[in-house]
Amino acid sequence: MTVALILLAALVLVGALLYAEHRLHLARKKGEGEADASAENSEAEDSEECCGMHITCEKDSLLAAVSNKIEYYDDEELDRFAGIAPDAYSDSEIEEFRDILLSMRPDDIAGWARSLQLRRISLPEPVRDELIMIVAEARSARTNHASVPAV
Numbered sequence: 001m002t003v004a005l006i007l008l009a010a011l012v013l014v015g016a017l018l019y020a021e022h023r024l025h026l027a028r029k030k031g032e033g034e035a036d037a038s039a040e041n042s043e044a045e046d047s048e049e050c051c052g053m054h055i056t057c058e059k060d061s062l063l064a065a066v067s068n069k070i071e072y073y074d075d076e077e078l079d080r081f082a083g084i085a086p087d088a089y090s091d092s093e094i095e096e097f098r099d100i101l102l103s104m105r106p107d108d109i110a111g112w113a114r115s116l117q118l119r120r121i122s123l124p125e126p127v128r129d130e131l132i133m134i135v136a137e138a139r140s141a142r143t144n145h146a147s148v149p150a151v
Helices: 002-046 076-081 091-103 106-118 125-147
Strands: none
16 A cells, blocks of 8 residues: 555656656747747848738738838828829829839838828829739739749
């Protein structure tokens, strides 16, 4: 009977030690995971591709609801168009928007469109169509590039 009690006590002691080691391991892993997650988040923000953690990629999204941060792309002069209807622009104003759009890097265009929405600036209809086409082409190129296996 004493042998059984000694074995039971040894089993309980080993179980307690394993449990304590498991908890310490989880705590260390969680601490490393938080550091890794913050490093991955900063890398994801810097990378050109989406992180895949969101339903809608913030870099590609044209929706102002995705981000409420207003960024200027050297286009402060467009603030004078706030509140103007898309069909109320003159030809020279449409060309001004088009010049800015075509001078931008493709990966900045979606952010620029969100910024304009947040600033209550409506794009002229022809420029809006061009912007949508450019963003769709960039998404398609990125999707096709990501799905092609590396050789």
